[in-house]
Amino acid sequence: MNTRIHVAEDGQARCAWCEAPGFEAYRHYHDTEWGFPVSDEKRLFEKLCLEGFQSGLSWRTILAKREAFRAGFAGFDPDRVAAFDDSDVQRLLADAGIVRHRGKIEAAIHNARLVPALREEFGSLAAFFWAFEETAAAEAPVRGESETSRRLSKTLRARGFKFVGPTTCYAFMQAMGLINDHAPGCGWRVRVDQARQAFTPPR
Secondary structure, rough: OOEEEEEEOOOEEEEHHHHHOOOOOHHHHHHHHHOOOOOOOOHHHHHHHHHHHHHOOOHHHHHHHHHHHHHHHHHOHHHHOOOOHHHHHHHHHHOOOOOOOOHHHHHHHHHHHHHHHHHHHOOOHEEEEEEEOOOOOOOOOOOOOOOOHHHHHHHHOOOOOOOOHHHHHHHHHHHHHHOOOOOOOOHHHHHHHHHHHHHHOOO
């Protein structure tokens, strides 16, 4: 059996990473979100921010704190986050429900202020990101980045974005459906393929 697959007690084969003992939220995230295509601006911005916060940590840590992050960052509405000032930075640094890292908090605010330029140039934030859609190989190996994620990272950095390295961008692409990286044999690989085929990327 592919070591990337785990057959759970419900008889369903899933990507092995989502079967963390005692953390059912991982499985729910895998089954209902991970890899399904997203065009909603707030969700795209949220994921970009949270992947930045994850740097050096585990996604399990961030997922457990996601609701607190949403509350602290105004639902990840980029326009509202762009208006945050130093009092908001101090408020977030005092919020035990999130990852209290000044550099990452300030980067999220800074990145929000760059979103309007992407909207103006590409029509929408979603149109910008979906220009980096990638088709996964049938037997894609375990990897932490790709040529496309390196290109996305380089493009974002050239526009001034922070905490958007190639690994961060690849995790963003995996989660938002720009690539289907469910393991071969995972019951959700086909479902995500079907969702992506039915999805019309914003252009």
